[in-house]
Amino acid sequence: MEIGVWKGGSAAFMGVEIFNSGKKLRYDAIDCFAPTREFGKFTEDIYEETKANLKPLTDLGVVNLIKFALNPSRKSFSRLSFASS
Numbered sequence: 611m612e613i614g615v616w617k618g619g620s621a622a623f624m625g626v627e628i629f630n631s632g633k634k635l636r637y638d639a640i641d642c643f644a645p646t647r648e649f650g651k652f653t654e655d656i657y658e659e660t661k662a663n664l665k666p667l668t669d670l671g672v673v674n675l676i677k678f679a680l681n682p683s684r685k686s687f688s689r690l691s692f693a694s695s
């Protein structure tokens with residue numbers, strides 16, 4: 611899982627490695643895709659751009675792109691089902 615996917619650079623790298631490994635793994639790639647301040651500038655919503663960048667890997671089912679704004683609270687994390695209760 612990656613939280614904060616941006617334009618998908620790391621997700622693409624990991625997705626290719628997962629695919630080449632032949633293992634049955636899924637890489638959950640999460641980002642709020644809301645305008646935020648990144649690398650010193652405010653960004654636009656880049657969801658469509660990231661979706662296009664990762665399309666070959668999402669089509670293969672290796673990368674699962676999720677538009678979601680995480681709130682650093684237990685409730686938010688448990689909604690994604692990766693926090694133990």
Ligand SMILES: C[S@@+](CC[C@H](N)C(=O)[O-])C[C@H]1O[C@@H](n2cnc3c(N)ncnc32)[C@H](O)[C@@H]1O
Nearest residue numbers: 614615616619620641642643644646678679680
């Ligand atoms: C520095 S970029 C990540 C770079 C990316 N990991 C890479 O390897 O190219 C940080 C990302 O975190 C996302 N982000 C910031 N706060 C977030 C939140 N609360 N929930 C989800 N994504 C968030 C931003 O939208 C941004 O795309």
